[in-house]
Structures are given as C-alpha cells and as structure tokens.
Amino acid sequence: MAAEEKSIGRKLLSFFITEETATPANTSSLMPPPIPKVEKTVEPAIIPQGIEKGVVDKKFIDHFVQLLENSNLKGPDYFEYMQALKGLTGLGLSEEKQFQAAWASFKVMGGITDVAVLTDTAKQYIGILDTDRQGFLKDVENAVSQKVGGLKNDLKKTEEENENIAKQIIDLQRKIDENKIKINKLTDDISEQSGKITINKSNYETTYHTFVEQIKGDIAKIVAYLK
Template sequence: MSESKSLGRKLLNIFFEDAPASPNPSPEQPVSVEPKPAAQTVSGSPDHKFIEHFATVLEKNNLPGADYFEFRATLKNLSNLGLQEEQQFQAAWASFRALNKDINPSLLTSTANQYLTTLQSDREAFLRSVDLAVQEKVGGLQNEQKSLQQENENLTRQIVEIQNKIASNKERLVKITGEVDEQSGKLQQNRANYEATFLQFTQEINKDIQKIGQYLK
C-alpha cells in the first residue's frame, strides 16, 4: 500500500461513512478494556476508539504496493454512482487495473486475508489483556471480598474484643461491592464494543473477498 500521512484517516473512511475525527489519538497497543464476568452479557456496538485502533493496526501493517486497500478505496469512490453491486465491483476493478497492470483478483484476496490475519492477531492479544485485567481487578476485589467475609465470621465469635475491626471490615465490604459492579460493567461493555468493532471490520473484508471471487474472474 502506498505511504501517506493521512493513511489512517483513509482507512477509516473506506470502512465507515463519515468517520468523525477523534479528540484522542488511538493508542499503539490494544486499548485496555474491562469485561464483566462471562455469565453477564452486554451488547456491543462499534466504538470510535476501537475504529481508530484498528485503522492504526492496519496502517502499521500495510503491505507495499497496490493491494486490497487501494481496491477498496476505488470501490468506495464508486459507491454513489447507483451501480448494481456486480457493476460496481467490475467498474472498480477496471479502474484499478488501469493504474496497476500487474494486479489480479487473487492478489486482492490474498492481501485481504493477510489483513484479516493481522486483525485476528490483534484480537487475540487484546483478549489476553482482558483476561489479565479481569484477574487483576475484578478477581482481586472478589478475593478480597471473600477473605473479609470469612474474617468477619471469625471476628463475630469474638465480638467483645474485636468489635471495631468488624465495623471497619463491613465498611470496606460495602465499598468493594460497588467497585466490583462498576469495574465489571466497564470491562464487559468495552469488551462488547471491541468485539462489535472487530466484527464490523472483518465482515466488510469477508464480504469483499466473497465478491472478488464472485465478480472478478
């Protein structure tokens, strides 16, 4: 893919309509997100921070020369001409081939698959970071909660001597319950948003792969 200082912006625009500018740049590493326990389900939606994150991942892993993304951009430029889908793909292919004589449909498919592999690798790294976040945050709080509850059972048998200790632990338990709910909610919502954004990218690429094989023979 050709280099450009606005490459990341172009990647956003060829996958999403009128992608807005983000006030905060996308981080270089997978965005830290924090899911609820697996038993709880939260519906996700494409999240702008993940949209820009994936664009950054693809930008950093773009392949040299013309490939799937240049074709995708050509296809996007023809989207408002009112052409049928097959006509749109064929017109985009004709325009693309005019500037890239050595390109063939199999190269588009192979490079698209390489980008899918890149996104999948990023997802796997992201999910590992989610699991770590669960262990460190929610798991730690839940372990502390269980430990304090057990301690209170023991302290109850020594009410006279340790009344102040029991009161202190109960106060902490109330706070922990709120922290568990808050952290779990943030973790699961961000995870769901990541998955929805990942699905948006991969569905679009997979659709193009299917249509390249269908229309460009």
C-alpha cells in the same frame, strides 16, 4: 501520500463506517460526473454468539485504523482496491457494478490481473487484526487476573471477616443470654439474702430490746425492793 490527503486507513474505514466529518473521496478522471447518491443497504457486522453485546467504540476504531495504516502491505492490494471502490460511492451503480468498475480501474492503476491478490491480501489484513485481537485478549486476561482477581480476593477476605464477626456475634449473644440467666439468679439471691439479713436484724433488735427492758425492769425492782 501527500500530507493533506486523507489517510489510507481513514479511507478504508469510511467504506465500512460513515464518519460525520468524512471528506468525499476523489473519483477517477475516467469516471462520469457524480449523480445524486443512492442509499444502499449495508449488511450488519456478524457478531459471534457468546460475545456480550457491545457498541462500536471510537477508541478502538482509531486503534484499528492506525494498525491497518502501519501494516499496509507494499504494492497495490486490497487497501488500494477499497479506495477505488469507495470512489464509486454515490454514482448510482449497483453494488456488483461498483465492485466490477473498481476492479477495472484497479487493474489499470496497479497492473494487477489476478483477483487473488485482493482476497489474499484481505486475508492477511484479517490475520493482522486477529494477531492484534489475541494480544488484546491476553491483556484483558492479565487485567482480569490482576485487577478483578485482586478485587475477588478482597471480596473473599471481607466475606470471611463478616463470617467471623457473625460467629463472634452469635457467641456474644449466647454469652448475653447466659448472663441474663445469671443476672436473674443473682437478683433472686440478692432478694433472698436481703430478706434473711433483714429478718435477722429485726430478730436481733427485738431480742436486744427484750433483754434491755428485762434488765431495766430488774434494776427498777432492785431499787424498789432493796432499800
């Protein structure tokens, strides 16, 4: 394959996905000159049920293109047939005629007469993609186990910490309520004891002054009566 030619994977890719920068493929010298392009309806890809809705991602496009290029089987096969089919795009032929014309050109080019060569090699490429998919899904599983699993462990640990903190808060609140009751009782006890002490002090002072005045009165009488 010449360096300036478009890669075989890109040629195949362009049959399924329209690239904005795609370069028109060269048509066979046996084909008539191109006529105005007739748009054809492309059947959407069938996505198995149960798979979350996604989009065609460029990084995976590039990955599959490279994978198919590296896995290109020897000799004319499905890959080369799809190149020939791509060369008929825009000639105004029906899809059936395009496939038939490409097959006629392919047989001349590769000396192949059995259509099974196309279907068998196409299935081999599907097998290659399936093998790659299994590896990818295994990597996803490992990533989920390592990264998501670690995050789930952190989540569980954090939830348990919150549960413990919540229990501590409940215990602290219970202690606060108990202390409030104790504070109220102590306040009442302080008031009661303060009142008793104040009364005792007043009684003491009154009794003291009564005795002092009594004695002073006695002193006055002694001085007055006993001269």
